[in-house]
Amino acid sequence: MSGEDAPAQQQNAEETKQETKPSEEPKAESKPESPAKAAEAAATSATTEKVPEEDQFTYRSLVLSGYGGYDKVKLQVKKGKPTLKAGEVMVRVKACGLNFADLLARQGLYDRLPSPPVTPGMECSGEIEAVGEEVTDRKVGDKVLVLNRCGMWQDVAVVPATHTFLIPEGMTFEEAAALPVNYITAYMMLFDFGNLRPNQSVLIHSAAGGVGIAATQLCQTVKDVTVFGTASASKHETISQGGVTHCIDYRTRDYVEEVRKISPKGLDIVLDPLGGSDTQKAYNLLKPMGKLITYGAANMLAGQKKNLLAVAKTWYHQFSIHTLSLIQNNKSVCGFHLGYLDGEVEIIQKAMATILELYRQGKIKPRIDSTYHFEQVGDAMRRMQERNNIGKVILITEPMPEEEKKEEPKKEDKKKDDKKKDDKKKDDSKKEEKKDDKKKEEPKKEEKKEEEKKEVKKEEEKEEPKEEK
Amino acid sequence: MSGEDAPAQQQNAEETKQETKPSEEPKAESKPESPAKAAEAAATSATTEKVPEEDQFTYRSLVLSGYGGYDKVKLQVKKGKPTLKAGEVMVRVKACGLNFADLLARQGLYDRLPSPPVTPGMECSGEIEAVGEEVTDRKVGDKVLVLNRCGMWQDVAVVPATHTFLIPEGMTFEEAAALPVNYITAYMMLFDFGNLRPNQSVLIHSAAGGVGIAATQLCQTVKDVTVFGTASASKHETISQGGVTHCIDYRTRDYVEEVRKISPKGLDIVLDPLGGSDTQKAYNLLKPMGKLITYGAANMLAGQKKNLLAVAKTWYHQFSIHTLSLIQNNKSVCGFHLGYLDGEVEIIQKAMATILELYRQGKIKPRIDSTYHFEQVGDAMRRMQERNNIGKVILITEPMPEEEKKEEPKKEDKKKDDKKKDDKKKDDSKKEEKKDDKKKEEPKKEEKKEEEKKEVKKEEEKEEPKEEK
Numbered sequence: 001m002s003g004e005d006a007p008a009q010q011q012n013a014e015e016t017k018q019e020t021k022p023s024e025e026p027k028a029e030s031k032p033e034s035p036a037k038a039a040e041a042a043a044t045s046a047t048t049e050k051v052p053e054e055d056q057f058t059y060r061s062l063v064l065s066g067y068g069g070y071d072k073v074k075l076q077v078k079k080g081k082p083t084l085k086a087g088e089v090m091v092r093v094k095a096c097g098l099n100f101a102d103l104l105a106r107q108g109l110y111d112r113l114p115s116p117p118v119t120p121g122m123e124c125s126g127e128i129e130a131v132g133e134e135v136t137d138r139k140v141g142d143k144v145l146v147l148n149r150c151g152m153w154q155d156v157a158v159v160p161a162t163h164t165f166l167i168p169e170g171m172t173f174e175e176a177a178a179l180p181v182n183y184i185t186a187y188m189m190l191f192d193f194g195n196l197r198p199n200q201s202v203l204i205h206s207a208a209g210g211v212g213i214a215a216t217q218l219c220q221t222v223k224d225v226t227v228f229g230t231a232s233a234s235k236h237e238t239i240s241q242g243g244v245t246h247c248i249d250y251r252t253r254d255y256v257e258e259v260r261k262i263s264p265k266g267l268d269i270v271l272d273p274l275g276g277s278d279t280q281k282a283y284n285l286l287k288p289m290g291k292l293i294t295y296g297a298a299n300m301l302a303g304q305k306k307n308l309l310a311v312a313k314t315w316y317h318q319f320s321i322h323t324l325s326l327i328q329n330n331k332s333v334c335g336f337h338l339g340y341l342d343g344e345v346e347i348i349q350k351a352m353a354t355i356l357e358l359y360r361q362g363k364i365k366p367r368i369d370s371t372y373h374f375e376q377v378g379d380a381m382r383r384m385q386e387r388n389n390i391g392k393v394i395l396i397t398e399p400m401p402e403e404e405k406k407e408e409p410k411k412e413d414k415k416k417d418d419k420k421k422d423d424k425k426k427d428d429s430k431k432e433e434k435k436d437d438k439k440k441e442e443p444k445k446e447e448k449k450e451e452e453k454k455e456v457k458k459e460e461e462k463e464e465p466k467e468e469k
Numbered sequence: 470m471s472g473e474d475a476p477a478q479q480q481n482a483e484e485t486k487q488e489t490k491p492s493e494e495p496k497a498e499s500k501p502e503s504p505a506k507a508a509e510a511a512a513t514s515a516t517t518e519k520v521p522e523e524d525q526f527t528y529r530s531l532v533l534s535g536y537g538g539y540d541k542v543k544l545q546v547k548k549g550k551p552t553l554k555a556g557e558v559m560v561r562v563k564a565c566g567l568n569f570a571d572l573l574a575r576q577g578l579y580d581r582l583p584s585p586p587v588t589p590g591m592e593c594s595g596e597i598e599a600v601g602e603e604v605t606d607r608k609v610g611d612k613v614l615v616l617n618r619c620g621m622w623q624d625v626a627v628v629p630a631t632h633t634f635l636i637p638e639g640m641t642f643e644e645a646a647a648l649p650v651n652y653i654t655a656y657m658m659l660f661d662f663g664n665l666r667p668n669q670s671v672l673i674h675s676a677a678g679g680v681g682i683a684a685t686q687l688c689q690t691v692k693d694v695t696v697f698g699t700a701s702a703s704k705h706e707t708i709s710q711g712g713v714t715h716c717i718d719y720r721t722r723d724y725v726e727e728v729r730k731i732s733p734k735g736l737d738i739v740l741d742p743l744g745g746s747d748t749q750k751a752y753n754l755l756k757p758m759g760k761l762i763t764y765g766a767a768n769m770l771a772g773q774k775k776n777l778l779a780v781a782k783t784w785y786h787q788f789s790i791h792t793l794s795l796i797q798n799n800k801s802v803c804g805f806h807l808g809y810l811d812g813e814v815e816i817i818q819k820a821m822a823t824i825l826e827l828y829r830q831g832k833i834k835p836r837i838d839s840t841y842h843f844e845q846v847g848d849a850m851r852r853m854q855e856r857n858n859i860g861k862v863i864l865i866t867e868p869m870p871e872e873e874k875k876e877e878p879k880k881e882d883k884k885k886d887d888k889k890k891d892d893k894k895k896d897d898s899k900k901e902e903k904k905d906d907k908k909k910e911e912p913k914k915e916e917k918k919e920e921e922k923k924e925v926k927k928e929e930e931k932e933e934p935k936e937e938k
Contacts, residue, residue, distance in 0.1 A: 192758055193801050195664040279792055288813050289661055291801075294792045319792045323748055323763045326804025332662050333802055334760075335795025344757050 057081035060397070061154035062377055064116045067108035069304040070378035073120065073153075082158045084132035089164060091146055091157045093126040095177035095371070098393040099210065100273070100296060101339055103385050105150075107306040109297075112339040113150050121152030122339065125167060125176035126397075135161045143167040147180040147352075149342060153374070155397050162345050165352050168360050178210065178366035178392035183355045184348060185338050186214035189271055189293045193334035198223040200268035203259060203285065205278070206298070207244050208235040208390040215271060216243045217364040228267070230255050238390050242367070256281050266290060274299045279319035283331065291332040294319070301385060367391030373400035526550035529866070530623035531846055533585045536577035538773040539847035542589070542622075551627045553601030558633060560615055560626045562595040564646035564840070567862040568679065569742070569765055570808055572854050574619075576775040578766075581808040582619050590621030591808065594636060594645035595866075604630045612636040616649040616821075618811060622843070624866050631814050634821050637829050647679065647835035647861035652824045653817060654807050655683035658740055658762045662803040667692040669737035672728060672754065674747070675767070676713050677704040677859040684740060685712045686833045697736070699724050707859050711836070725750050735759060743768045748788035752800065760801040763788070770854060836860030842869035 063076050084090055102120045105113040113120060128142040138144070144164040151157060167176045190196045202219055206212045207229025219225045220243045229244035236247040248258045259267065268290050270282040275297030282292045297318070302310035321333050341347060358364045369389035372380035373396060384393045527548050534543050553559055571589045574582040582589060594614040597607055607613070613633040620626060636645045659665045671688055675681045676698025688694045689712045698713035705716040717727045728736065737759050739751040744766030751761045766787070771779035790802050810816060827833045838858035841849035842865060853862045 188758070192664060193760075195661060275792070288810055289657070289816060291662075291803075294796060296796070297793070321790055321792075321802070323744070323788045323790075323802065323804055324766070326802060327763060327765070327806045328804070328809050330805055330809055331803070332760075333790070333792065333795060334800070335792055335797070336799055337796045340797050340799055341757055347758060 054081040055079065059155035060374060060399075061119050062121070062374055062395075064106060064113070064118055064120050066116050067106065067306065070106075070381050072106055072116075073377050073381070075374050075377070078154070082156065084130060084158060086133040087135060087160050087162070088132040088158055089128050089135055089138050089144075089161045090130040091124070091126040091144060091159065091164065092129045093124045093152070093155055093157050093397050094173035095125050095397070096121050096153050096395040097123040097177045097179075097181055097210070098380055098384050098395060099123070099181050100298060100301075100384070101181075101337075103301060103381060104297075106381070107301070109300055109306065109311065110339070112342075119151045119154050121148075121150060121154075121395075123147050123177055123180040124152040124157060125173040126157070128164070129156070131161070137161065138164060143173075143176075145176040145180055147184070147338075147348065149339065153377070153395060162349070165349075165356065168356055171359065174368050174371060174394050174396070175366045177394055178368060179355065179359075180352070181338055182210035182214040182366070182392065183218075183364065184351045185211050185295060185336065186218050186271075187351050187355055188338075188347075189295060189334075189336050190215060190218050190269065193293050193332075193336060194269045194271075194291050196222050196225065196269060198225070201226040201228065201263055203228045203230075203255075203267050203270040203282070204244070205230050205250075205271060205273055206387070207231045207239045207247070209273075209387070210389075210392045211271070211273065211295070212239070213242060213367050213391050214364070218358075219243060221358060221363050226263070228255075228259055228262070232387070235390050256285060259285055269293065271295065275318060276300075276314035277317040280317070283319065283321070283333065286329075286331050288330040289332075291334060293334045293336055295336040304382075304385070369393055371396050373398065375400045523550040524548065528624035529843060529868075530588050531590070531843055531864075533575060533582070533587050533589050535585050536575065536775065539575075539850050541575055541585075542846050542850070544843050544846070547623070551625065553599060553627060555602040556604060556629050556631070557601040557627055558597050558604055558607050558613075558630045559599040560593070560595040560613060560628065560633065561598045562593045562621070562624055562626050562866050563642035564594050564866070565590050565622050565864040566592040566646045566648075566650055566679075567849055567853050567864065568592070568650050569767060569770075569853070570650075570806075572770060572850060573766075575850070576770070578769055578775065578780065579808070581811075588620045588623050590617075590619060590623075590864075592616050592646055592649040593621040593626060594642045595626070597633070598625070600630070606630065607633060612642075612645075614645040614649055616653070616807075616817065618808065622846070622864060631818070634818075634825065637825055640828065643837050643840060643863045643865070644835045646863055647837060648824065648828075649821065650807055651679035651683040651835070651861065652687075652833065653820045654680050654764060654805065655687050655740075656820050656824055657807075657816075658764060658803075658805050659684060659687050659738065662762050662801075662805060663738045663740075663760050665691050665694065665738060667694070670695040670697065670732055672697045672699075672724075672736050672739040672751070673713070674699050674719075674740065674742055675856070676700045676708045676716070678742075678856070679858075679861045680740070680742065680764070681708070682711060682836050682860050683833070687827075688712060690827065690832050695732070697724075697728055697731070701856070704859050725754060728754055738762065740764065744787060745769075745783035746786040749786070752788065752790070752802065755798075755800050757799040758801075760803060762803045762805055764805040773851075773854070838862050840865050842867065844869045 058077050058079050061076050061078050062073050064072055065074050066072050082090060099122055101110050101112070101122065104110040105120055123146060125143070125145040128138055128140055128144060131138055131140060138161045143166065145167055146152060146157060146159055146164050148157070148159050148163050165180075167173075190202070194202075196202065196219070200222075202215070202225060204212050204215050204227060207216060207227075208231040212229065212231070216227055216229060216239065219227050226245045227243060228246045228248060229239050230248045230250040231239055232251050233249040236249070240247055246258070246262055248255045266285050266287040268287055270285055270290070270292050272279050272282045272292060272294040273296035275294065276299040278299065279292070279294050282294070286292055297314050300311045300314040319333075326333065355364065367390065369391040370380070370383060371394040377395060380393050380395055383389050527546050530545050530547050531542050532545050533541055535541050551559060568591055570579050570581070570591065573579040574589055592615060594612070597609055597611040597613060600607055600609060607630045612635065614636055615621060615626060615628055615633050617626070617628050617632050634649075659671070663671075665671065665688070669691075671684070671694060673681050673684050673696060676685060676696075677700040681698065681700070685696055685698060685708065688696050695714045696712060697715045697717060698708050699717045699719040700708050701720050702718040705718070709716055715727070715731055717724045735754050735756040737756055739754055739759070739761050741748050741751045741761060741763040742765035744763065745768035747768065748761070748763050751763070755761055766783050769780045769783040788802075795802065824833065836859065838860040839849070839852060840863040846864060849862050849864055852858050
């Protein structure tokens, strides 16, 4: 997954234009931010008829302009057809997946994303629009899903052909975009490091998240695996239907106690996306021969912008283990992050082949939580960061219709109700271990207020056009 | 594996007698160390005819009398038939295995062995002589191999029936005693933590040792596994025939460089019995998704008695890993020690069943390096500690015939020649990383001198009896 391609591609684009407000016809219209850019745009527009096709080529791209809040990801129009090197293909993107790493990256907490300005996004799906030299196993029109280090959140992506995988019959673009990161992550953790076998037990944190849903489904492919899943209470019904044996509301319960009640000897595998003090808890929960697989530091994420206290606290509590302790406990500690598996094409291709075969057999199916247009990327990120999603949050490249701009996406509305329910259930009288969780929730409340303000604003906007009509 | 049984058994023995010199008929004869014990023994002897059978019952037992050198393990005669609790069996021991943990234990560096006086030994083979209540799957006369926390180095051992395994047809008692610790260790590391699969690569340190030979054989059961094995040059032919693809003489070569030359990307699995700075090297040698399995701290062992410098150095360099490093490298660090798998009967039984099946299929076969009588336990330990063995060092309970006492075991002589060859090949102009190894070798030279002195003494003894004849 040598993501160097993406930044390179960005440089190919001769000019970039800032879309301050989303436009229906991005290729033609664009509203540059600065007078200089406006002049440029005017000049370009004036010479449109004379320039060759390559230069007329424009596409929309989400660009992280600097580290910070949701507004740091901006929709821009890029000009100039990307050139293809040998072994590369150009993909007309239809849908992109959102991942936790994208949220960390926005705050400057993910070192695999090159410095801004840069287009984030590790996965997408679409159709091949052009193939470079030496590409023999892909052709124009192939429907593919793509895994790359970054640069997937745009209309057009240029990637090595080896980073693309043919989409099986019957799989939607949304499902395809939801597949690579979450399912490869879950697969490698459970079946490579975890060596999951029948009758074992697994703890899946954030069981309603993208990796959580994927891991739960993959656990079902092995006989008699007991899945403990943490999620807020409102999500329990869904994850239980998805295969979680024991749902634990981490907001109102101490998950360590809950697991011990049911499985006093502990667990065979713990998947830990949280980091900080939760990694130690995970380690303690392991049975002899148990495997802890840590794959993130979600505890670092507290609020829209980088929260230095949360970062410092997570670092401070970050787990460090002495080998003699591992020996005396017969335990295993593994770290996984797909973003660091750069260049391991063989590993990825093998995992992906198995995952696509499991899809064909009907054993796994990505759960799409919600889809957002590029114009709504901030809302999409907020949904994920506030953990309101059950399953995957997807961005689609299809420009947002004018009328939709005045409405919230339907799914989003439904889930917001869920969120409100969750908030009501919040229990502030937590034990010591719960303090971390509270820290995460506090900023959420603040953002919720912001969100409410925005909703009011949108309502106003909604009424205005009506008057125009 | 609840090893509490062994010390309990020891308490059952009414009296223990020290055998300062091995005796041909240990049940009848014994030469107590102290006048007090001599008096006791005389008293016991006088009442022999009156006491019931249980009290007449005697057996020989190797007892660790205190931490220190080879002479701290003494052969004693114990009196009184051990009583059986429900679920236990009494085994008439034929052969016992020597393990690295026994050497560490003798120096007080292994916390799973209860405090002296105590009988060491984690494995043995023999015949069942009595079964306790509630034992349904074992009967008198069954040939079994036994795995226990300690207490196996004696003529008679009482253990839970669940710690015994029926010996397959055609397996000798020596092979059976060589099997449990080494093969379960190698099996669990390679197939549970290691998740070994076709086309992978494995580094096996001390490839000529018990675990090394077992691991090499188990690697052959998986298709196209490349085995890198370290051993001194004189052992290369043997381990190469056993399945090691690339033999590395760690005494004259930097094994890290040698591995990198052949496999620049690194390895899938490293088995690390050394600890200290070698664990970091092992970690660095891993490919992405690689697994380091550390299972000892052999580097702590330098010389016959506890070498505080070696212990401190090993501790100081002992590997400690931060989970963020694991994540960014996609690596796994596991610790294994069979001695700490107490009570995990199910795990052990499953592994043992597979191992015995592999033996039946002719896929594995323990390699016996040498066998020693109980009277020669010091020599047996020295052979292992000085790493002169290729395969397993075995103790047999059969008392040493008078004539043999004046001779060295044949195999031992052969291997001593090997050792001398090794010593000749020693290259003192090593790089920085080699210093550890040198430290290990220095005490060896001292001990060699001791050994030579002993040999001279034995030669003298040898001649004396001739004169007697």
